[in-house]
Amino acid sequence: MPKSAVPASLSYADADARLGGALSAVFEGAGASPGYDEVLFFDGDLTLDGNFLVAINELRGGDAEGDVELIVVTGDLTVNGPIAVYDDRPGLYVGGRTEAETLEGGxxxxxxxxxxxxxxxxxxxxxxxxxxxxxxxxxxxxFDHHMEIRAPGARWVDNYGDDDDADFSVGDSIVEAFVPEVVDAEDRCLDVDAFLDRLRAGLPVLRPGSRSAVSTPSRV
Structure with a gap:
């Protein structure tokens, strides 16, 4: 690992106190019953290679027992790979700037x-x-997720079908705009894995001549 703060195992209450209440201010279940027990706490910047969760597990010695419920980085987080956190644990809080190949949440x-x-x-x-x-x-x-994202200039894709303000949405909008290799023909939505593979390969995902609309500067 190129650069890393030394991790500490803290209770949620202790981690929250060290951040002046920043955790309980933003997470659901905040306060007396936050729903988190063990916190893996990095006080400073953290740089990791590869998949974020795999790298965290390797950092902890590859022991899957006693998995942490919340990962906290007080400084900047740089991941030379994806951040993909689809299970309900661990949660993630970053106090500084985050850079990675992707940010994926479930x-x-x-x-x-x-x-x-x-x-x-x-x-x-x-x-x-x-x-x-x-x-x-x-x-x-x-895809039907609670997202509060401010991404000026990003193209927004509604992969579920309930966002009238998206640049591309389930149905004709996606089918007509994107190359067939990244479209789920049955559900008429993006196949996100195929879409990401194509982006990684530097291949186009939009059909020639498709509109390249951009979203409004802020989506909350």
């Missing part, structure tokens, strides 16, 4: 400040939350 609570993500931000499923400051990314994909 049932977990994720709260970061400003950041940059090479390929996309993706929120999946109607549990958990993904909240950011101002982030740089070309694509934001929402």
């Amino acid at each position: 049932e977990a609570e994720i709260y970061i400040h400003d950041g940059a993500f090479t390929h996309l931000v993706h929120g999946y499923y109607n549990h958990g939350s993904l909240v950011t400051g101002i982030v740089e990314t070309p694509w934001v994909i929402d």
Whole structure:
């Protein structure tokens, strides 16, 4: 690992106190019953190679027992790979700037400040939350998720079908705009894995001549 604060194992109450109440101010279940027990606490900047959760597990010796419920980085978080947190634990809080290949969230609570993500931000499923400051990314994909994302210039894809303000939405909008390799023909939505593989390969995802609408500067 190129650069890392030394991790500490803290209770949620202790971690929250060290951050002046910042955790309980943003996470659901805040206060006396936050729903988190063990916190892996990095006081400072953290840089990791590869998949975020895999790198965290390796940092802890590869022992899956006693998995942490919340990861806290007080400084900047830089991941030379994806941040993909789809299970309900661990949650993630970053006090500084976050940079990674992707930011992907499912049932977990994720709260970061400003950041940059090479390929996309993706929120999946109607549990958990993904909240950011101002982030740089070309694509934001929402599948019925609680997302408070400020991504000026990003293209927004509603992969569920309930956002009238999205640039592209389930149905004809997606089918007509994107190359067939990244479209789920049955559900008429993006196949996010295929979409991401194509982005990583530097291949186009939009059909020639498709409109390249951009979203409004702020989506909350």
